Structure formats: C-alpha cells, structure tokens
Amino acid sequence: MLRRIADLTWRRPRSILLGALLFAALAGFFGHDVEHHLKAAGFTDPDSESERAAAVLHDALGHGAEPGLVVLVRPKDGGALDLSDSTVRDEVLRLAEELRGSRYVGHVPDPFETPGLIASDERSVLLPAQLTTTDLEDEGGLADESVRQRVRSDILDVGYAGFAPGFNEVNDQTRRDLTRAELIAFPLLGILLLVVFRSVVAAAVPLLLGGLSILGTLLALRIMAALVDTSLFALNIATALSLGLAVDYALLLVSRHREEVQVHGHTLEAHRRAVATAGRASLFSGLTVAAAMAALMVMPQRFLYSIGAAGAAVGVLSAVMAVVVVPALLAALGPRIDALSIRKGPSLAATSDRWFRLAHAVMRRPVLVAVATTVGLLALAAPLVATTLTGPSAQAVPPGQQSYEVNRAIEDQYGRAFTEATSIVVRGDVDDDALAALANRVGAVPGVESVAPFARADADVAWTTVVLDAPALDERAQDAVRGIRAVDGPGEVLVSGNTARFMDEKSSLIGHAPLVVALIVLLIVVLIFLLTGSVILPLKTLLMNALTLAAVLGILVLVFERKVGTQLLDYPGPYAVEVTSLVFLFAVTFALATDYAVLVMARIKELHDGGLPNEEAVAQGVARTGRIISAAAVMIAVVFLAFAVSPVFFMKQIAVAMALGVLIDATIVRALLVPALMRLLGEANWWAPAPLRRVQERFGIREG
Template sequence: MFAFLGRASYRFRWWVVGCWLILFCVALPFLPRVPEQLNVGGFSSPQTEAARARKVLERELNLSPSTLVVIVQSERLDARSAEFGTQLRALLADIDSVPNVTETILPRDDANLIADDGRTAYALVGLSLPPEEAQRQVAAFRAALRAQPDLTYLVAGGPAFFADIETVSQRDLRRAELIAFPFALIALLLVFGTVVAAVVPLIVGGIGVAVILLTLYFVAQTIDLSIFVLNLASMLGLGLAVDYSLFITSRFREELPDLGGNVAAAVENSLATAGRAVFFSGLTVLIGLLGLTRFEFMFLRSIGISGVVVVLFSTLAALTLLPALLGILGGRIERLRLRRRNVSSVRSRDTGFWSILAGWVMARPFLVLIPTLGVLLGLGTPFLRVNLSSPDATILPTDLPSRQGFDILTEAFGPGEISPLVIAVQSPSSIYTAENLRALYDLERWLMRDPRINRTRSVVSAGPQIGRESISRFVAVQRGIGVLGVDTGLERFASDRGALILAFTFFLPNDPESKALLRDVRAYELGGDLTMLVDGSTAEIVDVVDAMYADVPATIALIVGTTYLLLLVLFRSVLLPLKAILMNALSIVASYGALVFIFQDGHFSDVLQFAPLGFVEASLPVIMFCVLFGLSMDYEVFLLTRIREEWERTGDNTHSVAVGLQRSGQIITSAALVVVVVTASFVSAQVILIKALGLGIALAVLLDATIVRALLVPATMRLLGRWNWWFPTRLGRV
C-alpha cells in the first residue's frame, strides 16, 4: 500500500503539490479570523455540585451568572468618605449603557467591600451572561468607565480573566511561532547539513499548519473549541509535520545513492519503509488524542478534536506532499551544502557511535537498567505530592488587569475575600418558616465557630443580641422594612424558596485548608426541610478535578489497550508492545515530576519568568498523557521498525538491536531535537498553562529519545532475547 502511495505521489507529483498549494492559498484569508470562532473557558461542567448550586441561585435569587469586580484605590481619599463614594459613582455612571449589565453593589451597600486600610474598595457589577460569553463585553465595559481625579481602578473578575486569556494566548502564539520556525530551521540544518533538505520539512509543516487552522475554522462553526487549540495546532502541527518529514527525508537521502540516483524508486522505497512507520506512528498519536474527546469538559474535548485534525493533516502531508516534493527535487535535495556529508554514515555502514553504545549497554543490561529506572522514577517522585487545581488569575502574567486585581484583593482583603464558599439553600415550602430560619441560623453559627472562617453573610446575619428563638422576628422586621422601599439587602440573600450564605475563609481557593473546609460544610446536616449545595472557587476546583479524574482510568485503559493491539499487529510480537508502553510511561512519569518541581514548587521560576503557582493545573497531566503517549511511541515505532527489519534478515537479536539503533539513533535524536525546539518555544508563553505544556512535552520527548531509547530499550531487549519476537502461531492466524 505504501509503496503504491510512493509511486502515485511521484507520478502525479506536480498535481499533488498543486492541490496542497491551492489549499494553502484558500487558508490564508481565513487564518486571522480563526480566533473569532474560538471560545475561552470550558474548564467546568454543568453536572457538578458547584454548577448546580449556581443554577439554584440564578433561579431563586436572580443571581447574575457572572460578575465584574471594579477595584478602586485612592492615595488621598478614604474609601469610607463621602467624596470617595461620589467619585466612585461618577466612575460607574455610564455602565448601564453596556449590554447585559444587571445590577451594581457599591461599598455603601456593603461596608465589607472596603479594605481595613481605607484606601482600597471594590464594586460588584452583575452581568446576565456566563463568564465565557460575558468576556466579550469587557472592552465595552472598560470604555464606559469615567476616569476620576483621585481614583485609580482596575476591572477584574471572571469575564475579565477570560478576556485577558484570549488576548495573551494570541500574543503567546505569535511569539512562539517567531521563535519556533528559525530555531527549527537551525536544528534541521544541523541534522541535514544542507539548506534544501532542511527547508523541505518546514515547508511541509507550514502548509500543514495553515490547512489545519482552516479546518478548525469550519469545525468551530458547529462545535465549541477552546482558544487554546491555536497553540496546540501550531505546537503539535509543526512538530509532527517536521518530525515525520525528517524521517522520510532521511530515508530518501539514504535510498537515493543506493539506487544509483533513481528518484522514483527512492521515493517508493522511502514510503514503503519510513512512510509505513509514519502512518502507524500517526495512528498511535491519534489514539492518544482521541482519548481527550471522552471528557465532558469543553476545554479537553476541543483539544482532543483539534489534535485529531492536527494528526490527520500532518500525517497526510508527510505521506503525500513530502514525497511529491522529494520527487521534484530528486538529487537537488543535497544542494546548498553547509558541511561535507560523511558518506560512510549512511546505510552501508552499520557500525558507529549508536551501535557501540548499544553493544556496551547489552553487555551489562542490569548495570544500565537498574540505575536508569531509578533516575526516571526519582524524577517522577515530586508528582506524589501534586496539588491539582483549576486555573485562576495566577496563571496570567502580572501586567494584566485581571491578575493585578486578583493580587490587590488578596493583599488588601486577605486571600479568602476572592473565594468565599457560596452555599445555596433550597426549601420545598418556604425559607421564611420559623423552623427553616432557625436551621439557617444554626448553620451560620456553626460556620462562625470554625477557626477557618473569617466572616459570613446571609439572611440570618445579625448581631449577638439576636438569639436563635428571635431570628424569625428579626427577619420579619427586615422584610417589612423592605416592603416600605428601604433597601435592607435581604433580597440578595433570600427568596421564598431559596437562600444564600457566603462564608469567607482565610485561605486561597486551592489551599488544602479550603478543600478540607468544603468537605466539612458539605457533610453538615441541615435542619428543617432545607437542602443545600455548595459553590465557590474551592468547590469548583474540587468538583472539576473529581469529575475530570473520574474519567481518567477508563481513558488510560482505552488508549493503552488500543495502542497495544495496534503495535501487536505492526510488530507481530506479544512482548514488544508491552515493553514500549512501559518505556513510554517512564518518560511521562518523569515529566509529571518536573511539572510539580517547577510550577508547583517554583524552582527555576526566575529563569522561566513566572510566579510559582503552588499547584498544577488539573488538565495538564491529562493532556500531557494523551499527547505524549502517542508522540513518544513515534520513536519506539521507528526504532523497532529498523530493528525488526534486521531481525527478519538475520534472526540475531543482539545484532539486530545494535544495527537498528545505529541506523535510527541519530535520526530519532534529530527528530526529537526538532520537536523539543518547537514545543520549548512555547515556554516563552505568558499563560503558565501553555508554558507548562510546552516545557512538559519538551522534557518528556528529550528523556524519551535519549535515556529511554538509548539505554533502556537495548537493555530490556537484550534481557528478553528471542522472547522479544514471540508471537503464538494461533494468534498470528487470528
């Protein structure tokens, strides 16, 4: 099949190149419009308790789905003064003209919105759209604010956070692409030593990425896709296309002199061997990324969908566009040489550094295997103390308003001000019955006795002079005053069928103390006929992580099982696929440990230019597993394909491993170098999620292509001996 594809690509080479160029030209006008079709958010699920609590409050109390926080500071005015209030109202005078603004809560309505220092205060502005949609209104909202002589202000909150993510992610993408292309070219020049051979994979990658983005533009018309698919499409699309092109181009350069310069035969042989390996490698990457489509979270699902598009077009470009270009270039692939080619290093030579290394390893397999395993497992040990969390403003750079607002609130009001527990209470009868009000009173007093709680707000919030038996009369008086037109704030905390309790803690949302408190609150037995659900940042984090990781075991089993069957067919071996899976797991575990060591613990934060998070974003390990499992398997497929070729020729396991590693070691290392360069370019990103993803993939690929392939693979294959190739006859017939 692949030999036929090679012949067809050569025969119709001009037509093939022409078709790809047409697609490229069609894609160009759509590329600037792709971000408009993509969404931010997608990190939550409507099925979680936190999401259901929000729905209850929206229904029973008309709570706004999202809130903007206008943070105001003054060096001259005290936030409790009348003049400060006058200027704040003037600042917000025009916001009612902004679409979807529902309500405004000022410091005069709630004194807790003023910091103890009297220099910082904030106002809450409700919007009738969820944060992912409300972020489109942030620019108009900021434009509607009237600057005041004595006030400085920032707009923060969920919608502002998502708006800033969209802005900075596009900025990150442009910066990473400017880094990736020239450094990938330098890496390819070092690998090939000729300008023409180095440029060809980049041409294939560039055209492939453009067509991928065109496809995503139309996919996004019917399916919600995350803004982060842009980064993944560029990172993975360029990396895979160049990776696959490097393997096929290298094989073509080996075949061409051996076949006396017969270009058609060289293209055919290259596709029959390296092309077959590329196809199966693409399938392994595809299997991993398909695993992401199982998750209910839009962010993960869209990464999986876009990843499938990336793999399909990257593989298709490598198997059609590349051989057509090679057919056109022929011997001119060696033009513009930068260094003399070492002819003895091509296929005719089966001895060299890699075969010597393989021989050294196989002469002492246990001596190599045990310490190497220890190193990789040791690198992974920090993951045992991972603190998983959903993203918040700390993943953004400190020059963005939403991040600055987060930091100001944390410093001025304490870490718990930005993340209260939001308790939604329901009653099938009425919240205002004496029994139910006493039950709410008991809950609030129980919360206030907890040393982890700073303060609470609810319909039953009253001074210590109001006892349990008097609370129903107190609430009745407040309701009566409200009927007279006096704003008591009661309607913000209770209706006939629902009530809200806010519990402000002393901790950040992802702090273990906050999570422990959440568990205790959810376990509380509420009296009366009341039921409760708990929302808030901590609840969102816990619920998202629990829901996400509930699907992880089945996803891993599906990916591993399907990959095993694919490799079983490819290598006709029972043990080699199992060994390949274990080798992959080691490099992934090591990269997980690096995530915790760097981004959670903060090591190298000065070098990488980020503020330590204290947590690992929950989706990162999931994405990295699904991407890396297939990407790392690439190198195993290419290496074992070469080893199997020699095994079928000689039947000598030790010799086959040495020759296979010699023939593929340099190419695998070179391909990994290109992928490392491309993915590491995203370390320049200011969104820590993208920075961590780029660094994690780069580290895993680097470890996989060096320590794993150069040391662990020959050691384990030497120990297994002829068992590497064991394949029951009955299974072969099946």
C-alpha cells in the same frame, strides 16, 4: 496501499503538490480567523455540583452569587478619597451606573448604601459586579472587555480585578504568546534543519510540512468551533505538535530517501522503498499520536476535549501529508533536494557507529542497564509522591498584568469576600428559620470566616455567600468546603465558588481518567501490534512510556513546586502543578513517546524481517535511526520550549514538560532501555498467538 501512493507521487508529483497548495489556500481562507471563534480555557465540568449550583441560581435570580468582576476606584494621586466632595461621589455613582450597563453584568450594589464597599482607610471604593453568565472563563472575559470600555474616569483611578478580568488577561496573553512562540520557533527550526540536512532545499521540507499541517488544523478547529464550544488553548498545542511531528516525519522520509538513492539512484525503486518503509513508520506514528490525543475527547472539560480533538487532527494530518506531500516533493525535486548545500559531512541517513557501539555495549549488560535506568527514572519521579495541585484562580494571572496588582490591593483592603467568595444555594420548600439554622451550622465549620444571611432568589431558591479564611485553592479552603458540604441542610444544598469549582474539577478528572487511560492503552497496543505483529512489544512500549511520564512529572514537581531552576525560566509562581495539565500531559507524553518507539521499532522490524537475528537487528535499527531521532528530538524540544516564553504558568509547565518528555524518551529510553529490554526478551520480542498473527497479516500495513 503505500506502493500505490509511491507510484502515484512518482508519476504525478506536480498534480499532488498543486492539490496540497489548493488545500492550504482553502484551509487558510476558512481557518485564518479561527481564534475569534474559540472560547477561553474551559476547566470546569458542566455536570459538577458547583456548576449546577451556579445554573440554579442564574435561572432563579438572573445572575451569580459571588462577584465575577470587581472595579476598584482610587484617587489618582494615591491618597484618600474625599467622599464628602460631591464631584467624587457623583463620579463613583456614574461609574457604578456604567458598570450596570455593561455586557453580562446583572447586579451592582450601591457603593454608598452597602456596608463594606468603602475601605476602612477611605482610600478606595469597591464596585462588585454579579454576572449573568455561568461561563466566567469565556463570557466573563467579554464582560471584562465591555466594562473596560465603559467604566473609565478622567478624575479617578479605575482598576479591574476578579476571576473574569484575570482569566481574560490570561486569554489575551495566550494569543500573544502563540505569535511570539511561532516567531521564535520557525527561525530556530530553520537554522537547525539547515545544520542537519546541509541543504537549504531539504531543510525547507519540514517547515513546508509543518505549515500545511498547521493550516489543516486551523480548518479542523474552525469546523469544530461551529459545532461545539472549543478552547483557545487547543490552538497553541496544535501549533507546537504540528511543527514537532512535521520535523519527525520529514526527517525520516528525506533521510530514508537519501539512503535509498545511494543504493538505487533517483529511481522509482528508491522512491518506492522510501515510501514503503519510512512512510509506513510515519503513518503508524501519526495514527498512534492521533489515537492517544483523541482519548482526551471523552473528558467533559472544554480545555481537554478541544486539545484532544486538535491533537488527533494534527496526528492524522501530519501522517497523511508526510506520506503524500513529502514523496511528491522528493519526486518533483529529484537530485535538487540537495541543492544549495552548505557543508560536507556524514549524511543524516548514514548509520551511526557511535549509536551502534552503544547499543552493543548496552546489550552486553542488559540486566544492569535495565535496572539502573529504571531506578534512575523512578528516582526522578519520586517528587511526584508529594505534590501540590493548583488550578484557575487569581494566581494564574502573571505579574505585570493589570489585574495582578488590583487583586492584591483588594485582598489587602477588603479581604476575600469580593474576589474569592464561596456561595451556597438551597433549592426546595425551606422556611427562613431553617435557612438561619443552616447559616449558623455553616458558620461553625472550621475555616469559615463569615456567612452572610440567606437571601431569596424565588420561592424555592435561596442563596448566601461564605468567606473562607484561606486562599481559594489552599488545602485549608478545600477542607472548609468539604465541611460545608457535609453539613446537613434543608432541601438540596449546593456549594459553588472558586474553591468548590477546583475541587469538582479534580473529582471530575479522577472520575474520567480511568477511561482515558484505558482508551490510550488499548489504542496504542492495537496499533503497535498491527505494526510489529508482536504482543510483547506493545506492552514493553507502555512500560517505557509510563517510566518516561513518571520522570517528566517528577521533574515538573521539582522545578515548579520545589523551585529548582525556576530562575532560569523566569517563573514567579504559583509553586504548584496545574491539575488539568496532568491529564493532558499523560496523553501527549504517551503520544510522543510512542511516536519515537514506532520510528525505532519499524526499522528494527524491517531488519529482523530481512533475516538479521534479534540482537543485530536491534543494534542496526538503533544505529540507523540514531542521528535522525536525535536531531528530531532536539528540534521538537526547541519548538516546545519556544512556548515556554509564555508567562501564563500552566502554559509554561506544559511546554517544559513536553520538551522533557521528548528528550528523556529520545535519549535515556531509546539508548538504554530499548536495547536492554529487547536483548533480554530475545526472539520473544516478536511473539504473538497464531490467531492474532493472522489478524496482523490481514489488517497490518506492510512494506510495499
């Protein structure tokens, strides 16, 4: 297959490049406005108890129990509201009426008839809105936008807070962050590529490949959004991955092309060898990335399955573009690939003596190096043993956003009843005495501050709200919800609210994680086996990936929970690790770590198949890929860190973790663990049972 691709790209490079240009135009035309078709985040499991509770109440009552959005009305001068002034009272009532007419708003109580809505110091009035949607993360944002357009005043200060406005601000910030990250990443990448390739023309190849991959992913997300709810955050991750993989594969192909040209000149033979070797590694690498990311699609959370689909699309597109478009570019340009050279020096394709000597030094003491490296990585992972997890809440709103200050003002003046209430829904034929008894039992649960009397939504559904004495995601609040759920009650009792959603989110992740892990392990083992023909190397890769992941997550806890170096990242909190990110990071770390493993192992296998003994093949393979992978790791880390400029805490955590994963795997693991373990295993590295070897010979993609 690769030989046919090489021949085709050599004979018809301009036709292929024209086809790529038409694809880019088509993808750009249909995918340019994809963000307007994507939904915010999506951290909840639709089948969880908290979501079922919300759905039952919405069906019966028409809106939620706890307010999804609150408006804080204060005097412009910061003093007390003169509620005896008819102008002020009329303005507050007008704002309440405008709030009732806003999109997705189902109920707003009369602020002067409902106890607790006027602050005790009379400095503010609160207008809570119960929403008609259960999707507070997305449609709640549309409600927020509608409210901000309608609920305005010339004589009073109006502030917006609650779960929906906070999440909407995070959503808008994410859109801005994507643009900022691209503006940072592309120029930095261009400079680094110029330094690495020493040629303006060659440096443009990875950027072109990344642009094509991004456009293709936009089209894939646009198609996906037409079929199923798709998260906006997939756009950020897809952009970062597209640029990163483009750098990896373009570096590999261009450097191998230069290497073959030094031996065979600008000939078809050089072209075929470059595509057959580097193209094969790129293809397998892209497929492993796609497979690992695709495993996330079994998760019910919109955030995760969207990122999984986007990552799978990026892996496939990057690999296909790398083995088709890059060879066509190389054939069309010929010697001009090195045009506009800026400096002299060793070629990126040249064997690195330093990496060669390091590999041999490691293999002279393989046990010592393997043990010391493993202990070091496990030491980095140690903080993971005791970590605090967090999720979507008011804490996710970065300082500087409007709702950040308003949320805190409401909590100071009104408590948590309006921003972090927990709701209880009872379904069934239950009388008032049984509901009152249930309210009393719930009120006796430790951590419960107050319980409102039950109200009827219809004959078979009743509901109430509960105020907890701790922040929504605090362990004490979670203990209180566990206590509420353990209370015996009449009918079917369902608990919802921010705390319950977070607990259900964790349970859902734990419940689905084994399948994700199993799929990733299975797919990686199969693909690496098809590449190498060995059953040992896939298992070794999984072990090293697990060590890389553990070290990354340990550092993540050290930085974002223990506050080590947070000043450098301009990180104000929350000081905990976002729980959904752990699942995502498992997939993406395994994907990227396997990416580098494939690039190195493909070269080692090529040399071993060429007749070199195991130890020499390992040393030569590490030496010949040393400069390439080191340069790629630095550049992909730069891309990921560009997304760390985001003030949204979980985007910053994800960006830092992805960069760490790449750097740890490309340095510590590749330089130390790979040669040490391959030296210890010797020729056993390449062992497979005869039946499996026949399978690999039939279905594996071989050079040429």
